[in-house]
Amino acid sequence: MAQRPWRRTGMKPPAPAAVGVLLALALLALIHLPPPPEHSLFPLPASSPPAPPREAAAPLAAGQALRKRRPAPRTGPRQEQAPGRSRRRRGMEGDSAPWLSADDLQKMRLLSRGRVVSKARVPAHGQVMRVRLLAVGEAEGDADGDVSAASPGGECQDGRCGLIKRPGDLYEVLAFHLDRVLGLNRSLPAVARRFGSRLLPYSYTDGAPRPVIWWAPDLQHLEDANNDQNSCALGWLQYQEMLQPHRLVARDAPCSSIPHSEWSRLALFDFLLQVHDRLDRYCCGFQPDPSEPCVEEMLHEKCRNPAELVLVHILVRRSAPSRLVFIDNAGRPQHPEEKLNFRLLQGIESFPEAAVATLRSGRLQSLLLRSLRLDRELWDSQGGAQGLSPLLQIIDRRAQILLRHIQEHNLTVFEDSPP
Missing domain, CATH: 1.10.1070 (Phosphatidylinositol 3-kinase Catalytic Subunit; Chain A, Domain 5)
Incomplete structure (x- = not known):
């Protein structure tokens, strides 16, 4: 028969009273452990630093930039967040409202999640930037109807582009939802988004949410x-x-x-x-x-x-x-x-x-x-x-x-x- 460990090492078996004392001390320590954070399914490990307080939300006002956030020191290009990890992505999957069509939701997903693969300034429109977006998991060669940028907006003829506007234009996102709730259906899909693409200037990746408006490829413009x-x-x-x-x-x-x-x-x-x-x-x-x-x-x-x-x-x-x-x-x-x-x-x-x-x-x-x-x-x-x-x-x-x-x-x- 195999020997017990304490017999091999020359130790004496613990007395029953000592075992009871050890169990009592262990239970007492468990009772006095700090509780996990409220509303947290996955409490932070003991070595994790406390989360910083959330900054107060800036008011949504047209024509005025939102309250500027002090950007952290930049040591390198900000990385886009991994797909599926952003809280803002919870909403567009199954909680859709009936006034938003399947096409609306598809365009909103592209605008909020699409990877920036090219950019272009819009002439005479200040801080407006047109970007080409590819859906998560989509490669550049997978885009049907992809054309060269020989003409203004030519790379956007397949409907995979959006206009990034100023933070002060976030009211356009609310306007889009108002349009759909009222059943007018005349405005272009719009979402709010924070960018971290290496292709964009730092002013676009400083953490402030900006409105992104879907670029309609067949808008009719006068030649004048x-x-x-x-x-x-x-x-x-x-x-x-x-x-x-x-x-x-x-x-x-x-x-x-x-x-x-x-x-x-x-x-x-x-x-x-x-x-x-x-x-x-x-x-x-x-x-x-x-x-x-x-x-x-x-x-x-x-x-x-x-x-x-x-x-x-x-x-x-x-x-x-x-x-x-x-x-x-x-x-x-x-x-x-x-x-x-x-x-x-x-x-x-x-x-x-x-x-x-x-x-x-x-x-x-x-x-x-x-x-x-x-x-x-x-x-x-x-x-x-x-x-x-x-x-x-x-x-x-x-x-x-x-x-x-x-x-x-x-x-x-x-x-x-x-x-």
Whole structure:
């Protein structure tokens, strides 16, 4: 029979009383161990340093950069986070909202996870950067329809590109979700994202979340270099004349392919967000502050002569020339209520029924929160529901003002046609 260890080493077997004392001491030590951190399924090992306190979420405000974070000393290029490890990726997998199509979700995944493989500055657009993205696990040669960059945006004809904008333009992400919740479906998919690609300048990889907007490859632009942000040239007076009820528009007239219902969708959307750049870039519908671009660029003075006023960012896609595309949707979330621009609604006699029904339902804020929760980067960076609620309350308040405007002016609604 094999000997016990203490017999081989000459040790005496421990007494039963000693064994009991040892067990009691062990149990006492276990009782006094510190508890694991709250809400943690995997407590940190004892050697791990405590996590730093989370920085307060910066307010989401259009036209103003978010609070700058002090970047850590950079010892080398920041690496992209490994696929599947980012908290923001939890949302787009199964918690989708019914107003987001499968195509929306696919583009949102590309924008939020795609690997940056090339970049290009967008002329005359400051800090805007166009990037080509490849899905996780996709190689450059796997992209169907991949073309060379011989022409501007040529490498983006397969729909795998996005525009990275300024941190202060994060409101465009909220605008995208508002567009989908209301059933307008005219804005381009947008997400918030932090970048760490070696290809991007440090200002794009400093840790601040930026909006990334899907690049539509078939947007129709005028060949006029001074007016290339339009698909058709339209002045304010022409626009108002075109909106007159039962007025027939000649086929060769500017923007004749765009029906009245499209302008109604645009007016409703721009009023809720207070986007002036499309229908009232001269700020003729309110008294602007001296710091407004329309004042600094001396555009406001043209309000005296309506014949000089033109519409901007009136765009359609070649694949759908009768449907407007809403771009540059970073309106004015903090625009004061006493200065709301009702000129955006001028000439509009009816509005889309489904959108108006959503505004009347009293559920606009809850629907937006449900939708915005899918964008984990935006959600976390802005403090979740608590941080986003003040902005949503402003939009909801504007919605009630718009409903009152519809009632006071006996305006009607029209049934939305299938997309």
